[in-house]
Amino acid sequence: MTLNPALSDVVFKNQWRDVFDGTVPDGWEPTLKVSVVTAAFNSKTLDLTLASLAAQDYPEELLEVIVIDDGSEPAVEIGKYAPKNTRLIRVHEELGEGWGRSNALRIGIEASDGDIIYWVDSDMILFSDNVREHAKWAHFIPEAATIGHKGFVEEWDFTPEQVFEEVRSGEIRKHHDLETLHRHWSLDIYEETDDLNASGGRNYSTHMGACATVTRSVYEQTFGQRPELKLGDDTEIAYQIWQRGAVFIPVQSAQTYHLGRATVQDKGREVAHFNDVHFAQRMPIPRYRRAATNRQWEVPFVTAVVKVDVDTAEMARRCVDMLLNQTESDLQVLLVGPWSTLETGRRRVLADAAVELHLLQEWYRCEGRVTMVEDDVDDVFPSPYRLDVPVTLGLGPSALNEIMRDVYGNDLGVVNYFPPEGVEQSEVLTIRPTHAYSRALRYASETVSPIEALDAVWGVEWRSSKELGLIDLRTAEPVKKITRGDSDLAMADLREQLALARQRIENVRNRAHANRKRAEIAEARAEALGIKRRVRNKVGRVARGLRRS
Template sequence: MTVPGPRVRRNDFGVLEPPEPGEWEPRLSVSVVIPARQCQQTLDLTLAALAAQSYPAHLLEVVVVDDDGTPPLVLPEIAPERTRVIRAAPGGWGIAWAVQCGVEAAEGDVIHRLDADIVPYRTHVESHLRWHHLADYLVVLGTVRFTGAGGGLPAPAEVRAAVAAGAEDGLFDMASSETHDWWERLVDEHDGFRRAPSAMLHRIHVGATASAPAALLRAAGGLDTSLRLAEDTELGYRLTQEGAVFVPDRAARSWHVGRPTAMKRGDEVRRHNRPYIADRVPYRRALRTEAGRQWLVPYVEVVVEVGDAGFEDVRFTVDSALASTLPDVHVTLAGPWRRIRDDERRAPLDDPLIDLRLMRAAYAHDGRVAFTESAADIRTPGPFRLSCPPGWAIGAETLDRLTQHAEEYELGRLRLALEERADGVVTAVFDRTSALARAVRVAKDGEDLDDVVHEVFGLEWLDAETWGVVPGASVRLGRRGNRNTEAALWRRNAERHEAEIERLKAAAAALKEEVRVLRRDGAKAERDASRWREKAEANRREVVRLRRALPRAVLTRAVRRILPPAKPGPGS
């Protein structure tokens, strides 16, 4: 599926203009994949709602995957025309396994996962697909409302009729229903998710109603079938690394029959998911607090292309990278390792491949180091990659600083200028995996990749020495290097604590000033109140006096009107 369209910068999908439902002509096919097990009653409602969708029936197929339930699920009378129920393949079990079986059986351009307890509104599928017609790297999420307890379930025929008539709100009691509060809040806090940072995108990838191009999903590796829970979150992370843009669409509405396990047993679910997510999703920094740990997916991959470099030059770069204060770092050495033959007799000291042999011998049993023939073969699972030529030492805090800088400014590529030669500037390149994947996906033939990365995320040039990358010959390795690394770690922690102390001092000073202002304003308010009380009391006394004097004044005026004025007497 190739869909031309504007280039989205970071996750700001506001440049895309989706049509209103019913006002466009769809052309992409969609496979709705539904993992299900022992849920015939709710599945019947889901299929009845899908039978009344506004999306063209000839472009819609439904694949229900029965996850080895007893009794087996059957196809009900009310369902879309192109619906089939298949059994999950042997060899696995669980939601991720079932979804992956459905993905492999699906024929559509777009895969739309839907849970078997979802009742989608009439334009639900159409709302998803209108986005996929604009670009081929979007992941679209629908919204759900959870039904309350009691009241019973409507019949499938009633569901189909209500959906066809656009009367879905009346299928369940709206007053007792709930929304996905944390999901809605996350979307709202980031301007409809258009301003969401890359590290957060995977968090809204909830499997209840999510769609992605089939090619993008397969490029990401499909579902991790070893997971029993949190498979949607983990997949969201890998889709991010493929350069996906995540679009939450509130027009894609649906009912969720009942509350999910994650809402009913949230603490237990989080406890269960923690080690699986920590191992697979490096963005969850708060889950990787243990010292000295290695993780399945590193935060930073350091790539060193060996070329014709000597052992010492490679060692400078590899050892300094592994001594980083950032704990989850992995190194890959790219070189002609196949040339090494251990079964051939040789003169050890005069071996023309001696440097390659020494490199392999030095790191063959280090779990943090891998070997590959070509850097082009490397598929970086982590969020960041540093490509550094051999012979340069990477400062203990360099990788940590680079990741923080890239995250703070959401940059896609950092070029560190190492030295200037006659043929140009030698650089180390720090890439955001998702930005590079997006750039490769949208770049046209002949375009400079730097320009495309800058357009879709942002590129910045840095001075290597300022960021701690220096010639390896100027750095001593070994014990002193380890002590330097430890000192750097303590220095970094001390600086953080000092910064926190200064922040708290500033906050205390601001609070003290605020209290002073409040006290000053309070004293002034009290003085004003006292003056107003005095004025009020004076006015009250005046009113009393006037009330007492008023009858006498009125009586005097009345007497004067009735009685003639006295005549002046003699001698007046």
């Protein structure tokens, strides 16, 4: 597909270097407003953070700071050294306004109006060009989500006045060499992924709220900060902005001091144990978090969409049943149909033209993984993949597993699968990543088709469906009902297969035992030969010595 000129500056996957490498043109000056949001709860270092923000070289009229007092005792007061455009918001838990960092940040972000949202913890000292170094990326990449570089300082005696003066003069940098301080785990990921260029966004967990930004246009497409999360909220919002098309960029030049040890240095195990449960429920990626199988999660890995009408309702039952029987069980099915048109009053039920739709509705009434919707929602956010399944197709039991091994495993964009022989070419099985779709929507227009935009941001491909075991449900034999005799035969067949499997296992064990014996004999021989060689070599050395004598 030829690239549309309007898409020449679009970031492909997370390869930000191809669009902007961080070098601004001569004479460039920022134009985007930055909203710094800082949650404080009994913070002893907030005054130092505000003093460093007051000394930034970013244009004063383009910088606002929102401090959210999350119930501190005593209450937070803004000191002498703070940016001109600083506002203080108090959260009153007793009035039902909630509590916790994520809740406070949500309130602060909603009260702000900057083009760029900048999360800054209340224990950070930002060097003078920090805000500028973060903000410049959004001027060239509209989906930029930047991560700053922090050095963990364990002892300090700074005062607000000192921080203000030394940040402004640059002297603050001389206190510590960032390279000698605690090395954060994210730096290893940057090295492994070429500064996230090769990550496809999957390393979103490096986007931590101590010093990270995102453009408001991306953030506003998410659910926002989750007030119910009390730990790990920065990782969860990072997942959301990834699914909304964010481009993650480590900005090593945006430097800070983190006043205090990293939490993972002292409580890494406890934090991980607590967060893993909450993360697994909301974030299907990475896959290792969902150790349990064959169960439902708040956010499914795959959302399958099946469209049905009066004519295809009977076929839909088999189509959806085959989806629910996949070996990859982490999915939700949206069954799109004219449910509101179904008559529920007195009628001749057997003569009802929509009887099959009624039966379909009843068939899945108690199935938690099937949701009946009137209209195709198109957008399945925050589920990371949408699978469009024609109601005429049945998927083999391992089809979804094969699809995800290819698409997820190789970080592909939209993939279409050719229909099996005899099926109309319009009936295509398609899988689409939400992160690609979200970014592509930003560029689709009268001159840029959605498929062009999708191809530009993640790629569009066609694949054979031979390995998926697809069947045409219009011509497929009906599912055979099992009778008592069939059941007995099936059980006998299973017992025979089990006996054969046991025999194969026993054969493998016998071979392993024989191999171990052979290995022991070979090892003994080798040892004996080694002894012989050592004795022979020693005798030779003695003989040579005698001859020389």
